[in-house]
Amino acid sequence: xxxxxxxxxxxxxxxxxxxxxxxxxxxxxxxxxxxxxxxxxxxxxxxxxxxxxxxxxxxxxxxxxxxxxxxxxxxxxxxxxxxxxxxxxxxxxxxxxxxxxxx
Numbered sequence: 001x002x003x004x005x006x007x008x009x010x011x012x013x014x015x016x017x018x019x020x021x022x023x024x025x026x027x028x029x030x031x032x033x034x035x036x037x038x039x040x041x042x043x044x045x046x047x048x049x050x051x052x053x054x055x056x057x058x059x060x061x062x063x064x065x066x067x068x069x070x071x072x073x074x075x076x077x078x079x080x081x082x083x084x085x086x087x088x089x090x091x092x093x094x095x096x097x098x099x100x101x102x103x
Contacts, residue, residue, distance in 0.1 A: 068101045 044051050064079030070087045
């Protein structure tokens with residue numbers, strides 16, 4: 001096998017190498033992300049800012065209030081916004097009233 005080629009390696013060995021490589025890439029990405037964040041914080045602080053002042057704060061989305069519940073399966077719910085779930089569409093086709101499914 002010539003140096004730098006993978007021709008002499010078995011398929012099983014290549015799969016093991018691939019798994020190790022994926023792990024190494026993920027670890028390196030995480031480490032460099034942490035280092036980059038620290039560099040950004042330091043540069044912002046040096047200029048008299050915080051990262052939040054420069055880029056804004058991340059908004060945390062609160063879950064929607066449950067407005068409708070499937071009587072056959074109480075785990076299935078819908079907040080009333082967006083596309084109607086299949087269980088609701090099927091119930092309405094069978095004659096159920098939307099008001100009857102309200103919480």
